Amino acid sequence: MTPARDPEHQFFVMRLLLLPPGHPMESVTSGALRATGRNWLNDAEVIMLGLGITDDFGVDGWRRLDRSQQKLCKAALKAWKHRVVLPAIWRTESEWFYEQLAKLNNDGLIPYIDLLPLRRPWSLAVRWAPWGSTMWRFYRAWCISRVTGSVPMMVWGRGEAAVKLESCSLCGLREVGLWHILVECRELLSHRVDLPHGARAGLPAWALESCESVPELELRVRYTGLCLCAVICGYRR
Secondary structure (H helix, E strand, C coil): CCCCCCHHHHHHHHHHHCCCCCCHHHHHHHHHHHCCCCCHHHHHHHHHHHCCCCCCCHHHHHHHCCCCCHHHHHHHHHHHHHHHHHHHHHHHHHHHHHHHHHHCCCCCCCCHHHHCCCCCCCCHHHHCCCCCHHHHHHHHHHHHHHHHCCEEHHHHCCCCEECCEEECCCCCCEEECHHHHHHHCHHHHHHHCCCCHHHHHCCCHHHHCCCCCHHHHHHHHHHHHHHHHHHHHHCCC
């Protein structure tokens, strides 16, 4: 079995065939190519085809490369990686992400269009924010709440995220959710009175929307975390 006779395998075998002559993997790859049963090469093929990768060096391109010229081989591999492989992975990830996002309730406290992009990298300022373990726990709860519109019980070890709670552990009101916790609960009024006037008027959007300023973000995350913690931990009493 060779890449020329088996085009389904050429998409991933090329990387191995471009290793320098005498490389330890050469005998392993040759043995796998000669095998008649299913092996790890088939599994690798499934992964690549699952990512939609169908553009490779091709048989002619492979034959033109001199395996003894490893700099040229590595340059060709690197170009293929950045031109074909990484875009395919990013495309597959994005498709999965938006499929999952579409399954969420679009009637949340904040429309999802206002929450996107959810997957942009942290800024360096947030990544190195001098927060302690409690603030980072608040941040986790804040992230879950803003995406799902639910009460993140799991952050404090109290089960799964819940869109509705049977009752508020602080005031006893029945059938409450994130809106009640961030906006209405009278037992949490002390947390709200310290917020800026514009923030109080814009709840819950103000608490759950992101911002570039780390001090401002910290204020929003802290408020959300304190309110959620008070209600969720209140069930333990």
